Amino acid sequence: MNTGHYWLVIGGVLFVLLNTAAGLIWLERRMLALWQDRYGPNRAGPFGLLVVLADTIKLFFKEDWIPPFADKVVFVFAPAVVVASVLMSFTVIPFAPNVVVADFNVGLLFFLAMSSMGVYSIVLGGWASNNKYALLGAMRGASQMISYEVFMGLSLMGVVVLSGSFNLREIVEAQRGGWYILPQCIGFLIFFIAGIAETHRLPFDIPEAESELVAGFHAEYSGMKFGMFFIGEYMGITLISAMVVTLYFGGWLGPAFLPPVIWFVLKTFVFIMLFILLRASMPRPRYDQLMEYGWKILFPLSLVNLMVTAAIKLISNE
Amino acid sequence: MEGSITAELGSRFGEGVLKEETPRDGMPTVWAPAERIVTILQYLKSDISMPYRMLYDLTAIDERAYKRAQNGHAPFDFTVVYHLFSFERNAFLRLKAGLRGEYPSMPSITHIWPCANWYEREVYDMFGIRFEGHPFLRRILMPTTWEGHPLRKEHPARATEMGPFKLFDEKVDREQSALQFRPEEWGLKRHSDDADFMFLNIGPQHPGTHGVLRIILQLDGEDIVDAVPDIGFHHRGAEKMGERQSWHTYIPYTDRIDYLGGVMNNLAYLLSVEKLAGIEVPLRAQVIRVMLCELFRIASHLVWYGTFAQDVGQLSPVFYMFTDRERVFEIIEAICGGRMHPNWFRIGGVAQDLPNGWDKLVRDFISYFPRKLREYDKMVMQNALFKARTLGIGIYTLEEAIDWGVTGPGLRACGLEWDMRKMRPYSGYENFAFEVPTAANGDCYDRAMVRVAEMRQSLRIIEQCLEYMPAGDFKSHHPLATPPVKQHTMHDIETLIHHFLNVSWGPVIPAGEAMSCIEATKGWNGYYLVSDGNTSPYRVRVRTPSFPHMQMVPYISRSYTVADLLSILGAMDFVLADIDR
Numbered sequence: 037m038n039t040g041h042y043w044l045v046i047g048g049v050l051f052v053l054l055n056t057a058a059g060l061i062w063l064e065r066r067m068l069a070l071w072q073d074r075y076g077p078n079r080a081g082p083f084g085l086l087v088v089l090a091d092t093i094k095l096f097f098k099e100d101w102i103p104p105f106a107d108k109v110v111f112v113f114a115p116a117v118v119v120a121s122v123l124m125s126f127t128v129i130p131f132a133p134n135v136v137v138a139d140f141n142v143g144l145l146f147f148l149a150m151s152s153m154g155v156y157s158i159v160l161g162g163w164a165s166n167n168k169y170a171l172l173g174a175m176r177g178a179s180q181m182i183s184y185e186v187f188m189g190l191s192l193m194g195v196v197v198l199s200g201s202f203n204l205r206e207i208v209e210a211q212r213g214g215w216y217i218l219p220q221c222i223g224f225l226i227f228f229i230a231g232i233a234e235t236h237r238l239p240f241d242i243p244e245a246e247s248e249l250v251a252g253f254h255a256e257y258s259g260m261k262f263g264m265f266f267i268g269e270y271m272g273i274t275l276i277s278a279m280v281v282t283l284y285f286g287g288w289l290g291p292a293f294l295p296p297v298i299w300f301v302l303k304t305f306v307f308i309m310l311f312i313l314l315r316a317s318m319p320r321p322r323y324d325q326l327m328e329y330g331w332k333i334l335f336p337l338s339l340v341n342l343m344v345t346a347a348i349k350l351i352s353n354e
Numbered sequence: 355m356e357g358s359i360t361a362e363l364g365s366r367f368g369e370g371v372l373k374e375e376t377p378r379d380g381m382p383t384v385w386a387p388a389e390r391i392v393t394i395l396q397y398l399k400s401d402i403s404m405p406y407r408m409l410y411d412l413t414a415i416d417e418r419a420y421k422r423a424q425n426g427h428a429p430f431d432f433t434v435v436y437h438l439f440s441f442e443r444n445a446f447l448r449l450k451a452g453l454r455g456e457y458p459s460m461p462s463i464t465h466i467w468p469c470a471n472w473y474e475r476e477v478y479d480m481f482g483i484r485f486e487g488h489p490f491l492r493r494i495l496m497p498t499t500w501e502g503h504p505l506r507k508e509h510p511a512r513a514t515e516m517g518p519f520k521l522f523d524e525k526v527d528r529e530q531s532a533l534q535f536r537p538e539e540w541g542l543k544r545h546s547d548d549a550d551f552m553f554l555n556i557g558p559q560h561p562g563t564h565g566v567l568r569i570i571l572q573l574d575g576e577d578i579v580d581a582v583p584d585i586g587f588h589h590r591g592a593e594k595m596g597e598r599q600s601w602h603t604y605i606p607y608t609d610r611i612d613y614l615g616g617v618m619n620n621l622a623y624l625l626s627v628e629k630l631a632g633i634e635v636p637l638r639a640q641v642i643r644v645m646l647c648e649l650f651r652i653a654s655h656l657v658w659y660g661t662f663a664q665d666v667g668q669l670s671p672v673f674y675m676f677t678d679r680e681r682v683f684e685i686i687e688a689i690c691g692g693r694m695h696p697n698w699f700r701i702g703g704v705a706q707d708l709p710n711g712w713d714k715l716v717r718d719f720i721s722y723f724p725r726k727l728r729e730y731d732k733m734v735m736q737n738a739l740f741k742a743r744t745l746g747i748g749i750y751t752l753e754e755a756i757d758w759g760v761t762g763p764g765l766r767a768c769g770l771e772w773d774m775r776k777m778r779p780y781s782g783y784e785n786f787a788f789e790v791p792t793a794a795n796g797d798c799y800d801r802a803m804v805r806v807a808e809m810r811q812s813l814r815i816i817e818q819c820l821e822y823m824p825a826g827d828f829k830s831h832h833p834l835a836t837p838p839v840k841q842h843t844m845h846d847i848e849t850l851i852h853h854f855l856n857v858s859w860g861p862v863i864p865a866g867e868a869m870s871c872i873e874a875t876k877g878w879n880g881y882y883l884v885s886d887g888n889t890s891p892y893r894v895r896v897r898t899p900s901f902p903h904m905q906m907v908p909y910i911s912r913s914y915t916v917a918d919l920l921s922i923l924g925a926m927d928f929v930l931a932d933i934d935r
Contacts, residue, residue, distance in 0.1 A: 072673040168554050172576065172916070238667060239739065245667070246561055248920050319739040320667025322917045323576065 045135055049126060057270040058088045064270075064312050071316040095266075098259035106256060107164040114161035115257065115264035121153035122271045129278050130205040132288045132297040143204040144196065147279065148189050151234055154272070155181040158236075158243055161265070162253035173252025176323050177243030180233055183330050188230035190338040194223040194345040195283050208287035215286040219348075222341045224284045226334050231276035233326070235269060237311055239318035242326060277307035359447055360384055366397060378866035379629045381446050388434070388451040388460045395463055398438060398447070406438035406447055407756045409463075410871075411882065411897040412473035414481045417452075419507045420886055422865060430454055432483055435882070436463075437869065437897075441756070441770070444777055446871070459484035462491075469759040472905045480505035480593075490541055495586035495934060499532045504594055511591075511598050535570075540582045542572050549574050554916070558587050562665055562920045565930030569907065569919070576915045581908040588934035596894030600860025601627055602701060602836040604894070608881075609695035611896055612932040614654040615875045616686070618647045620699035625780055625870035626881040627701055630863050631834040638826040639703035640782040645716075645819035646689065646698070647781075648812040652723075653682045654875035655809050658927040662802060663734050665924035666743040671734055678726055685715045701861065702835025707828045716820050723813060727806070735806060744798040748910045748922035751796060758909065759902035762877025763804040764926065768796040774873035781872075786815050798925035805927065834861045860889040876900055876927055900932035 062077065062085060069076025080086035102108055128143035130136040140146055155178055162174020196202060198219060199210035217224055233240040244252035254265045281287060281303040288296030290303075321329070359382050360374045372394075373385040386394050398406045417429040430452030438447045453460060462485035463470045474485045475494040482503040485491060493500065502509045510516045537544055537553055545551055557568040566587035572580040592611060596604050608619040621643055628635060635643075656679040660672030683693045689712055690696030690705070698705050734740055750760070752768040765772060773790040775783040791807030793800035829835055833848075836856040842849040855861075865887035871880040877899025884893040903926050911919050 068669070072670045073677055074673060168552060172554075238669070241667070245917070248562060248917050250561060316670050318668065319663065319737060319743060321739050321742055322915065324915070325742055 041134075042137075046137055048135075049131070049137060050123075053123070053126060053271060053274065054267070056274055057267045058092060060270040060273065060308065061091055061266075062088045063308075064315075067309065067312045068316050071313070092263075095260050095263040100259050100261070103165065103167075103256050105166045107166065110160050110164035111256075112261065114157045114164060115254075115261045115268070116157075117160065118154055118157035118268035119264050119271070121150045121157070122268055122275050124153075125150040125275050126271075126278070128204055129275075129282060130208055130287060131300050132295070133205075135297060136205060139205055140203065142202045144192060144202045144207070147204075148185070148192070151188075151275075152181075152185055154234065154268075155185075157265070157268070158253045161257070162243075165253070165256035167256050169249045169251070169255045170253050173243040173245070173249050173255070176245075176249075177236060177253055180236070180240065180242055180323070180326060183327060184230040184233035184334075187226055187330070187335045187338040188234065190335075190342055191223045191226035191230065192283065193342045194220045197342070197345050197349050204282055204287075208282060208289065211286040211289060215284060215289075217284040220284060220341075220345070222337060223345075224280070226338045226341070227283070228276075228280060229334060231280070232311070232314065233330070235272035235276055235311075237269070237273065238315040239320050240326060241320060242323050245320065273308055273311045274304065277304045277311070280307050359443075359445070362402065363394070363398075366402075367394065375450075377448070377868065378632075378864070379626070379868035379870075381448050381869060383448040383450065385450045385452065388453055391434075391436075391449070391451045392461050392463055392466070394449065395436065395438075395466055398449075399466055404440055404442035406440040406443075408439040408441070409436065409467040409469055409473070409759060410439045410446065410878070411435075411437040411880065411895070412463075412470055412477065413882065413895045413897075414477045414483055414505075415884060415893045416481060416505060416507045420892060422886060431456070432458055432481060434460060434477065434483065435895075437880075437882070441772065446869070448869070453483065457482045457484070459486055461486050462488040464488055467759075468757055468909070469902045469905055472901065479503065482506065493586075495589040497529075497532065497586070499529055504591060509594075511594050537572070540570055540584075542570070542580055542582065546574075546579075551579060556916075556919070558584075562923065563930075564661060564923075564928075567904075567930055567933075571916065571919070573916070576917075578911050578914055578916065578919060581911050581919070583904050583907055585904060585930075585933050588930040590931075590935070592935040593894050593896055596891050598890060600889050601863050601891065602856065602860050604891070605699065606695065606697040608896075609697050610931060611898060611935055612654075612874060612876060612879065612900070612929050613694060614650075614657055614929055615879075615932075616646075616650040616653070616694060617643070617690070617696055617698050618650050618654075618872070618874050619879065620697065621647055621781060622870050622872045622874065622879045623881045623883075624699050624701060625872065626868045626883045627863060629868035629870070630866055630883060630885055631701065631832070631861070632864075633702045633830050633832045633834060635703055635781070635830055636827040637782065637824045639828050639830070641819050641823055642704050642708060642828060643699060643781050644783065644786070645816055645823075646686065646696075646704075648815045648819075649682055649686055651812045651875050652809050653679050653686070655805050655812075655927075656682070658805060658924075659730065659734070659802075662924040662927075663740070665920045666740060668734065668737070668740065671730065674726070674733075675730070678723065681719055681722070685712070685719060688712060688715055700829060700836060702832050703827070703829030708823075713820055713823075716816060720813060720817050720820065724810070727809060731806070735803065741799060743917075743921050744802065744925065746795075747798045747914065747918050748925060749795065749797045750906070750910050754909075755796065758906045760877070760906060761899050761902075762873065762875075763808065764801055764877065764903060766791065767793045767800040767804045769794050774871060774878060778871065780870070786818050788812075788814050798921045801925045801927075834863065836861045862887065862889055863891075871897075874899060876929065876932060877903065896935050898932045898935060900926075900928035900930075903928055904933050 066076045077084035077087040080090055125147050127137040128140050128146050158177035159174050162170040195216055199207045236243050285303050288300040290299035363372050375383045377383050413435050415433045417433055418431050420429045432453040434451045436449040474488055477483050478491055479493045479496050480503055552573045554571040554573055557563045558566045568584040570582040592607055605620055608623045611619050656675045660675035663671040687693050690698040752770055755765050755768050771790045771792045776790055788811040791804050793803050829839055833852050838849050838853045843853045863885045865885050867884045869880055869882040871878050880897040882895035883891050886892040911922050
């Protein structure tokens with residue numbers, strides 16, 4: 037890759053990502069409204085699209101307020117972590133055969149490492165706010181994300197066993213013969229559920245839990261610092277959707293009448309919609325029920341999935 | 355049956371100790387000496403055959419301005435009134451204890467009924483009557499810094515009767531320091547042997563409390579060690595206002611007590627007034643009232659249904675249910691002109707006759723709504739996560755429910771098939787065929803199930819109203835019916851005079867007292883009215899179901915988690931105005 041192409045990819049990825057995250061604000065509100073028999077934002081611009089602009093302007097021009105009782109350095113640092121870690125994860129995702137920022141051999145591990153970083157922003161943000169609701173949210177968030185990370189990693193190992201690589205581009209290439217959703221459907225389900233927990237979206241929005249904890253870990257945040265959490269959440273959705281597509285739905289692969297990158301975007305979009313639909317339809321389990329579900333059902337299941345996959349691979353190789 | 359209780363009491367405590375009185379509502383009423391009230395109540399609750407197991411209401415009357423002899427004696431300075439209810443007898447009993455002195459005191463009965471706790475605090479707050487032996491006698495509805503006791507007759511009823519308001523620095527300091535949170539003042543411990551507790555204020559502004567309610571939680575991690583509801587933020591002095599409104603102009607205030615119940619509140623109030631005035635309500639008016647009440651029951655339950663789902667994290671149902679509630683409001687609006695607070699019932703009937711075409715609106719709704727209810731069953735009641743959040747949460751037994759004064763769906767969820775519409779019918783409910791849904795376990799899910807089933811029964815009642823709506827008058831021709839039927843005024847001088855007087859001064863309701871008890875949306879709602887033969891009530895007591903329900907929250911939420919508390923609150927279906935009045 038020459039340097040020009042390299043910078044173009046970085047710039048393109050950043051541009052598309054930030055705009056997608058912003059656009060998702062509008063999309064989610066419109067889709068929720070559609071499913072809930074109401075209009076949603078429909079005034080600013082065509083189909084209310086400019087509400088994104090209005091929201092952004094509002095967030096930027098709000099007073100940059102730090103509560104006097106907060107731990108100032110950490111309070112400012114925390115929202116940056118979530119955005120940074122999610123953006124870093126995108127570096128390893130192959131959007132098309134030669135559109136990838138960093139073609140790591142351990143891309144999958146890098147993704148796992150970066151998504152683990154995300155928990156810091158919740159814990160630090162909740163802790164630095166010095167607010168009881170935020171603290172409760174942070175505690176819930178920490179235990180939820182740390183537990184779900186364990187089998188998120190385990191569920192991916194089935195894919196690694198099948199493709200024989202941690203490199204995401206090679207994983208996609210290995211799916212030319214057939215997408216991994218078929219052999220790895222259990223792994224996919226576990227990964228997707230863990231992904232919802234990682235992005236703490238409804239039904240697993242327990243760290244925020246609006247009706248219980250008001251806004252949970254980001255209760256004290258406002259202005260652009262809140263905006264970072266906000267954007268971070270939407271980019272997290274995009275990231276998990278993109279990962280699902282890469283690992284289980286053949287990434288950019290698709291019939292030739294559309295360019296690979298379009299295939300990738302379309303597939304990702306489907307999963308983003310699934311995230312929004314989940315939010316419109318599910319109640320929220322209790323925190324201990326979530327933990328129980330994770331450790332008693334998903335964890336053993338992901339182990340079994342890995343073992344069975346490995347066994348089949350072993351037998352078919354002989 | 356109802357007459358025999360005074361004889362039973364007489365034979366137990368000796369003739370002459372208890373004096374019988376015959377009030378206008380015919381409820382057995384006994385005056386008892388204040389110093390023996392504890393033994394008498396203890397006997398009535400546990401020792402008598404077919405006991406009075408529920409303390410329905412406890413309140414007081416400031417008698418110092420009452421200008422008539424009562425029961426053959428000069429009035430006491432204060433009267434404390436106990437309303438008991440016996441399920442076995444299906445009968446109320448009113449017990450009165452007279453007190454003399456500026457700030458009298460009497461023994462507390464909190465050890466007999468746990469729910470007496472808040473009622474006695476309220477009497478202390480409102481009248482300054484002290485209860486000896488009460489574990490936590492402090493103000494409940496008014497701020498702790500309030501001077502005076504609002505329901506005493508010398509306390510001003512409106513700001514113009516008071517001096518100009520001044521806020522001095524020391525007053526600011528006093529108010530500020532009263533807002534400081536000191537756990538000890540609320541009877542909470544800061545730490546146990548091995549843990550420091552965290553105190554978390556749920557509210558007064560919180561998305562889960564649906565109104566200005568503050569619950570102080572004593573937490574060990576996320577487990578609730580203790581909870582203390584702090585109420586009174588929504589207190590508007592509805593009882594005090596009654597004392598300077600005419601009997602007629604008080605009706606709009608009742609709309610706003612249980613603000614989701616609409617005209618159901620009018621009915622509770624008017625049943626009492628009509629008992630005092632001796633008005634027979636014409637059949638058509640009764641059926642119209644029943645129909646409107648049941649429409650409001652559906653509207654209120656829909657709000658509860660949606661917000662309960664939202665409390666456990668389901669975002670969408672509330673939108674569907676509010677849309678359906680809007681359909682109910684379309685009917686109500688067409689009939690009454692108003693929506694949430696139509697203020698549409700009148701003394702002796704309703705404000706107007708039904709408009710042309712009302713039957714089509716109602717018929718459309720009856721054919722539309724059952725399908726939606728089935729859809730909501732699938733969406734909410736059969737949802738696995740919803741069940742996980744509500745099954746086995748916030749359980750109380752039937753025994754506990756009666757002890758704490760729980761009524762309505764919360765009582766029926768414990769397995770007691772008791773609906774006031776069935777057991778003590780009013781306003782012609784005896785003419786309708788409907789069932790009383792019950793459940794067995796008394797947890798949050800069962801309370802929800804009972805309410806959902808109730809909506810179907812309400813729909814049945816409305817359907818019968820539609821099919822069998824009788825012809826006739828929509829308002830009584832009794833001279834105290836207010837305002838009198840207008841078209842008669844231009845033909846005979848009697849009606850014209852009544853119209854003039856009842857509209858300008860308001861009707862003069864004969865002296866006496868009466869209490870009603872209806873099966874409102876959230877439980878038993880009753881108005882206990884005392885008249886001294888004037889154009890406005892001498893005392894208005896509003897007994898609301900949410901008040902005792904809220905009192906029970908600490909008892910049923912201990913050792914659950916914060917998330918469960920929201921399920922418990924959601925399943926309870928309370929309205930803050932119904933608690934604070």
